[in-house]
Amino acid sequence: MLTKKISCFFLWTILGLSIIFSSYAQDGASNSAPGLSLDAAVIEKGKSIFTANCQQCHAVHEQIVGPKLANVYERQSIPWLINFIKYPQKVIESGDAYAVNLYKQYKQFMPNHDFLKDDEIIAILSWIQDETKKGPSVASTASASSTTDAPSKSDSAINSNLLMIVIGLLLFVLLAVLTVMAILVTTLTKYINQREGITLSEEDREYLEQRFDIKKILTSQGFIGIATAVFIIFVGKTVLDGLFSIGVQQGYAPDQPIKFSHKLHAGYYDIQCQYCHTGVEKDKHANIPSANICMNCHNAIKTTSPEIQKIYQAIENDQPIQWVRVHNLPDLSYFNHAQHVKVGKIECETCHGDIKNMEVVQQHSLLTMGWCIDCHRKTEIQTDNKYYEKLSTIHAASSKEPMRVENIGGLECSKCHY
Ligand code: HEC
Ligand code: HEC
Ligand code: HEC
Ligand code: HEC
Ligand code: HEC
Ligand code: HEC
Missing domain, CATH: 1.10.760.10 (Cytochrome c-like domain)
Known part of the structure; x- marks a missing residue:
């Protein structure tokens, strides 16, 4: 049947185009930028x-x-x-x-x-x-599809833009072919009908009388197949993007009851993080400062500001300031600040981003399991620590690689899960 032939033709077009596209993509991948090595x-x-x-x-x-x-x-x-x-x-x-x-x-x-x-x-x-x-690995893919990490977002936007362009192009080609075929069929039919003396077999006659029927094409198997494929690609991509960012709160920056600015205090006035987050070197938790710590300065500074008045009110009413928690690991996981900051000597900024420039604190890192593990695979242990002397001799005997967190058990489930 004519419609069958047409849809067959579409399938071939699509196949051809996708081969062209994929070889184009591979082309890009096998080349090296000038001056760089693939060795x-x-x-x-x-x-x-x-x-x-x-x-x-x-x-x-x-x-x-x-x-x-x-x-x-x-x-x-x-x-x-x-x-x-x-x-x-x-x-x-x-x-x-x-x-x-x-x-x-x-x-x-x-x-x-x-x-x-x-x-x-x-x-x-x-x-x-x-x-x-x-x-990117799975962990960073999630970051690419999260909502606020601007640079990664633009990357994933490029990917989905490419997908859109490819799909758009395919649809365009489909439509163009459809139109040309339609014109061809009508012209030919007209031509044959006008010409006397052409004898047509039964089959050809039937062929000819069959109208070019858009409805038939739309319901033909080929067309439905293609439409379904395009639909599945779309839905699949959206669902995948969504799944990767479930439970990921990267970029979360809630409004706080008092307009406290890290940019001003930790940045401009350069107050040490530990001055307020007193637990960070000796405890599991970094601690959020109590109103008393604010009062060390604000009993004298900006006393008439409405924002500072809120601190006084909290103290008068003997009520803690209701800060909204930004970072929150689920209860099933164990994270210890002292271990990372004091023993591991990791800067706050590595995990929390450029706090000194944040007017409002926001969650900088993914805080997923993949994020923890990824760092444990990459980060070397500070071996100037007496505790690690024996371990590092043993490690050096068996491996030339530097000793990383994974080598001291940093990938064991029970270290992070109760
Ligand atoms: C003057 C006191 C003060 C100093 C100094 C300070 N902070 Fe804070 N920090 C706070 C208060 C108050 C909050 C809770 C309100 C908020 O989230 O803005 C907070 C919240 C945070 C949070 C989010 C906590 C959560 O809810 O998950 C992080 C992370 C943080 N601080 C890191 C730092 C780092 C890193 C530094 C040093 C560069 C620093 N802070 C210096 C007072 C301080
Ligand atoms: C080490 C001293 C110090 C500590 C501790 C401190 N602040 Fe401040 N704070 C300042 C200084 C200095 C300013 C800037 C005053 C100015 O702009 O003249 C300021 C400004 C502010 C402002 C802006 C006020 C306005 O109206 O402009 C707020 C809000 C504030 N602090 C909240 C807090 C809170 C909440 C805490 C406790 C978590 C705190 N501060 C702890 C020194 C401190
Ligand atoms: C290795 C990554 C890492 C480093 C380094 C790090 N933090 Fe955190 N921080 C976290 C995680 C993860 C949480 C969430 C903890 C939770 O929910 O139990 C957190 C939570 C916090 C909180 C919220 C209160 C709390 O204790 O849960 C504050 C405040 C904070 N960090 C401050 C700091 C400061 C200040 C430094 C540097 C001295 C620092 N952090 C270094 C990963 C880190
Ligand atoms: C202490 C932090 C730090 C270290 C260590 C560091 N960089 Fe950077 N790098 C930065 C910052 C911050 C920028 C952004 C430019 C600026 O503000 O100076 C940057 C920018 C760059 C850029 C330009 C990026 C772009 O988008 O065009 C390159 C390339 C780069 N770094 C490579 C390296 C390499 C390679 C090393 C190790 C040999 C290295 N950096 C070590 C902090 C660092
Ligand atoms: C920026 C890198 C980094 C990130 C991110 C990080 N860690 Fe670590 N972690 C370290 C380093 C370095 C050590 C080793 C510290 C030491 O020398 O004991 C460590 C040690 C640990 C240990 C002790 C391991 C042992 O065998 O003693 C636990 C538990 C741990 N981390 C949990 C977590 C959890 C949970 C997260 C994610 C919420 C996380 N870490 C994210 C760098 C990181
Ligand atoms: C370096 C720390 C670390 C190690 C090691 C680790 N986990 Fe996790 N895991 C976490 C953190 C942090 C979360 C919470 C992540 C989140 O909320 O997205 C988590 C989440 C999970 C969850 C998901 C729970 C949920 O809420 O969906 C499971 C299941 C899990 N871990 C199992 C394991 C198993 C099994 C191992 C050992 C093979 C392991 N973990 C090793 C840090 C770790």
Whole structure:
């Protein structure tokens, strides 16, 4: 039947197009940016230099202290990057527009790395290229689909934009082919009908008299198949995006009862975190300061401000200030600040982001199990700790890799789960 032939043709078109698209995508993946290497040894070397020098501030698929580095070799030329990584401050001060813009965003200088040789930096960038192509792990995929992490969001937006473009293009081609076929069929039918003397067999006659019927096409198996496929892709993508962000509260920044600003107190006035979060070096919990701690200063500072009056009221009524909790792990998990801050020597910013610039605190990290585990796989133990002396000798005897949290049992379920 004609309709069958048409839908068959559609199927072939789609197949052809998807082959073209996928080979196009692979093309992009197998190439290397000019100057970078695909050699496994170079990539491995780059990884270890990165771990030793850059990891505390950067990740490939995640913004930590500095920007995420996925694709960075496409954002700037390799020589520019080598120069910037060696002398970031100089490049920023020279007025380079791109660098100045970065600095405005991150408000922090990256340290000089002039001790690195060019080929070492190329190795780092080659590793970054390799990781970029591998794509983010599950944990960072979730971050990509979360609502507020702007840079990752734009990344996932690019992905879904691409998907939209591909689907849109396919639909467009379908419609175009449909129209052309329709015109062809009508013209041919007209032509044959006008011509006398053409003898048609029974079958051909039937063929001819069959009207070009849009309804038939719409209900034909081929068309329904294609429509269902497109629909499933759409729904699947939406559901997946949604699933990855279930229970993930990254970016959560509730209104607080008093307009307390970390930017002002911890940033501008540079009050130490421990001054208020007294438990952070000795306890499981960091603690939220009581109104008394505020009063150390505010019995004299800004006493007439309505916001400060709220502190006085809380004390008068003997009621704690009802701060809204921002970070909240489920009860089944165990997290200890002292272990991470004091023993592990991890900066607050690594997990909480740039608090000193936050007017309102927001949840910076995913706080998923994948996030904890990921860091435990990557982070080296501070072995200047007596407690680890024996362990590190044992570890050194069996492995050349530095000792990481995973090596001391940081991936064992019972360490994090009661
Ligand atoms: C102490 C934190 C810190 C360390 C360590 C660090 N960086 Fe950075 N990096 C930053 C910050 C912050 C920026 C943003 C620019 C600025 O404000 O100076 C940045 C920017 C960059 C950029 C530009 C990113 C872009 O989006 O164009 C590259 C590339 C980079 N860093 C690579 C490295 C490499 C490679 C290392 C290790 C050899 C490293 N960084 C170590 C903090 C750091
Ligand atoms: C002057 C006291 C003070 C200082 C200094 C201070 N904080 Fe806070 N912090 C608070 C108060 C009050 C809250 C609760 C209100 C809020 O969330 O803004 C809080 C909340 C937080 C939270 C969110 C807690 C939650 O509910 O999950 C984090 C994280 C945090 N602070 C980190 C820091 C870090 C990191 C520093 C140092 C750079 C710091 N704070 C310095 C008073 C302080
Ligand atoms: C170490 C001293 C210090 C501590 C402790 C402190 N503050 Fe402040 N706070 C200041 C200073 C200084 C200012 C800025 C005053 C100004 O703008 O003149 C300020 C400003 C404020 C303001 C803005 C007031 C306004 O109307 O502009 C609020 C709100 C505030 N603090 C809340 C708190 C709360 C809540 C706490 C306890 C969790 C606290 N502060 C603890 C020093 C402190
Ligand atoms: C290794 C990651 C990590 C580091 C480093 C870290 N925190 Fe936290 N912080 C968390 C997690 C996870 C929670 C949520 C804990 C919970 O819900 O039980 C949290 C919660 C908090 C809270 C809310 C109150 C509480 O104790 O649950 C405050 C305040 C806080 N952190 C302050 C700090 C300060 C200040 C520092 C640096 C001195 C710091 N944190 C370093 C991961 C970290
Ligand atoms: C930024 C990196 C980082 C993140 C994120 C992180 N940890 Fe850790 N964690 C460490 C380091 C480093 C140590 C080792 C500290 C030490 O030397 O004992 C550690 C140790 C631990 C230990 C003790 C392990 C042992 O064998 O003694 C537990 C439990 C733990 N972390 C739980 C968590 C949980 C739960 C989370 C997520 C909510 C988390 N950590 C997130 C870096 C991290
Ligand atoms: C480094 C710490 C850490 C280790 C090790 C760890 N978990 Fe978790 N796990 C967490 C945290 C934190 C959460 C809560 C994450 C969230 O709320 O999204 C969690 C959540 C879970 C959940 C989901 C509960 C829910 O609310 O959906 C299960 C199941 C789980 N863990 C099982 C395990 C098992 C099994 C192991 C051992 C193979 C393990 N975990 C090892 C930190 C850890």
